Amino acid sequence: QQADIRFGGLQQDTTLxxxxxxxxxxxxxxxxxxxxxxxxxxxxxxxxxxxxxxxVEYAEGNQGIDKLIASDGVTxxxxxxxxxxxxxxxxxASGNVVMTGNVLLTQGGAAISGxxxxxxxxxxxxxxxxxxxxxxxxxxxx
Amino acid sequence: xxQADFHTRLIGWLKVILPLLALVILSTLFLVxxxxxxxDALPYADVDVEERLREPRMxxxxxxxxxxxxxxxxxxxxxxxxxxADGAGASASALNxxxxxxxxxxxxxxxxxxxxxxxxxxxxxxxxxxxxSSTGWTIVGDRLTADMDTTDIALPDPVTATGPAGVVTADxxxxxxxxxxxxxxxxxxxGTVKLIYQPVN
Numbered sequence: 001q002q003a004d005i006r007f008g009g010l011q012q013d014t015t016l017x018x019x020x021x022x023x024x025x026x027x028x029x030x031x032x033x034x035x036x037x038x039x040x041x042x043x044x045x046x047x048x049x050x051x052x053x054x055x056v057e058y059a060e061g062n063q064g065i066d067k068l069i070a071s072d073g074v075t076x077x078x079x080x081x082x083x084x085x086x087x088x089x090x091x092x093a094s095g096n097v098v099m100t101g102n103v104l105l106t107q108g109g110a111a112i113s114g115x116x117x118x119x120x121x122x123x124x125x126x127x128x129x130x131x132x133x134x135x136x137x138x139x140x141x142x
Numbered sequence: 143x144x145q146a147d148f149h150t151r152l153i154g155w156l157k158v159i160l161p162l163l164a165l166v167i168l169s170t171l172f173l174v175x176x177x178x179x180x181x182d183a184l185p186y187a188d189v190d191v192e193e194r195l196r197e198p199r200m201x202x203x204x205x206x207x208x209x210x211x212x213x214x215x216x217x218x219x220x221x222x223x224x225x226x227a228d229g230a231g232a233s234a235s236a237l238n239x240x241x242x243x244x245x246x247x248x249x250x251x252x253x254x255x256x257x258x259x260x261x262x263x264x265x266x267x268x269x270x271x272x273x274x275s276s277t278g279w280t281i282v283g284d285r286l287t288a289d290m291d292t293t294d295i296a297l298p299d300p301v302t303a304t305g306p307a308g309v310v311t312a313d314x315x316x317x318x319x320x321x322x323x324x325x326x327x328x329x330x331x332x333g334t335v336k337l338i339y340q341p342v343n
Contacts, residue, residue: 020337028328064308
């Protein structure tokens with residue numbers, strides 16, 4: 001089944017500069033593919049995406065970044081919400097973050113887990129699909 | 143009659159003055175003529191000969207080498223001086239290098255000064271180094287060491303690189319052969335790597 005989630009905390013402007021920091025970045029000379037490795041953190045506005053590796057996918061004509069593909073354990077943190085998964089794909093232009101692989105989303109006191117979470121950062125909405133289970137502590141939830 | 147008398151006297155005087163004037167012009171002509179310097183015809187190289195004798199130098203030298211993994215490294219410079227007595231290798235100024243790797247990639251090196259280190263089989267570039275890679279990345283650093291035997295270009299000091307993904311700053315940069323897939327070459331930035339990308343829409 002599917003659960004629609006207000007992802008208010010994660011609504012932000014995707015035209016802000018993206019800053020990626022890591023221990024190392026390797027660019028393959030033949031294909032130009034860039035891979036960040038070693039506790040990689042991608043920051044944009046108040047959103048922080050940390051992962052083991054982030055691979056950069058360019059837009060056509062090598063002009064700018066189209067997608068950031070994060071893997072090896074991804075956490076997406078915003079001031080109020082946090083989401084964990086094994087993999088995530090962030091398309092900068094559209095502001096869509098698709099997290100897959102036993103996703104756990106915590107919003108305040110409530111926690112929702114599922115197989116796949118798609119979040120749209122521009123309007124702060126998200127849908128969790130695949131064995132969605134919601135755990136919230138009565139009285140404790142905001 | 144008076145009128146004809148005046149005419150003949152005028153012609154009489156002119157017959158005297160004009161030849162004298164011609165004589166004066168002819169005799170002073172050589173004073174105003176531009177002197178022709180016979181040396182101008184010969185193209186002399188205006189190089190300071192003493193300096194050349196004291197410090198032998200080679201202009202527009204080129205070094206070309208093939209590394210063990212088949213990458214062609216050619217470096218040309220404006221001027222090169224032979225190895226100094228204190229063992230430092232040959233040095234050169236205003237260098238321009240090109241490394242063509244078998245994977246089809248090419249990397250252009252530009253540096254203000256360079257020196258060969260024969261012991262370590264390396265070429266050390268300094269004085270503002272720019273590396274332009276065929277992947278679209280342009281890396282700027284202070285120093286660079288290029289191995290002459292294997293394909294290994296390293297910039298040990300902090301570098302700034304601009305490329306398709308934005309602006310990257312890192313502590314070091316190295317271009318080496320990828321250990322896992324041979325024939326593939328990797329540009330690796332290490333240390334605190336930071337990329338800043340400004341989305342354009």
